[in-house]
Amino acid sequence: MRILVVHGPNLNLLGKREPEIYGHQTLADIDADLRATAKRLGAELDCFQSNHEGELIDRIQSAMGQAAGILINPGGFTHTSVALRDALVATRLPVVEVHLSNVYAREPFRQHSYVSPIAIGVISGLGAEGYRFGLEALVARAARP
Numbered sequence: 001m002r003i004l005v006v007h008g009p010n011l012n013l014l015g016k017r018e019p020e021i022y023g024h025q026t027l028a029d030i031d032a033d034l035r036a037t038a039k040r041l042g043a044e045l046d047c048f049q050s051n052h053e054g055e056l057i058d059r060i061q062s063a064m065g066q067a068a069g070i071l072i073n074p075g076g077f078t079h080t081s082v083a084l085r086d087a088l089v090a091t092r093l094p095v096v097e098v099h100l101s102n103v104y105a106r107e108p109f110r111q112h113s114y115v116s117p118i119a120i121g122v123i124s125g126l127g128a129e130g131y132r133f134g135l136e137a138l139v140a141r142a143a144r145p
């Protein structure tokens with residue numbers, strides 16, 4: 001079983017970017033943790049990060065028929081991108097949305113997500129561990145007949 005992990009804009013700066021909000025772990029740390037979890041669960045991961053909306057959409061489209069699910073932190077595009085949401089819907093794959101911070105405890109503009117209504121679930125505010133929980137949930141769902 002193959003799962004696509006998508007990290008949106010500015011997440012390449014994790015570790016340096018507002019660590020009081022996003023923590024001290026780098027994106028490489030998070031991907032390494034996810035790979036270890038995937039191995040334990042018998043899944044394979046493709047991890048992808050981009051700061052560009054079109055590149056994220058191209059990568060999501062390429063998961064059609066290839067992946068069993070998508071774990072995504074859309075970063076700032078969460079709150080702005082109809083096109084990213086449309087791409088996720090087009091794949092017909094189960095999607096889990098993850099945020100490091102609790103977006104509901106922050107600025108009002110972060111409290112609307114274009115992705116949440118089309119996700120099977122949303123994890124927000126549990127830091128880097130949230131990705132692990134999301135991956136476990138996706139693999140469990142994708143394994144269900």
Ligand code: DQA
Pocket residue numbers: 009010011073074075076077078098099100101102103110
């Ligand atoms: C984020 C929350 C978003 O509002 C923000 O734009 C990000 C990161 C999070 O992981 O908490 O880039 O998705």
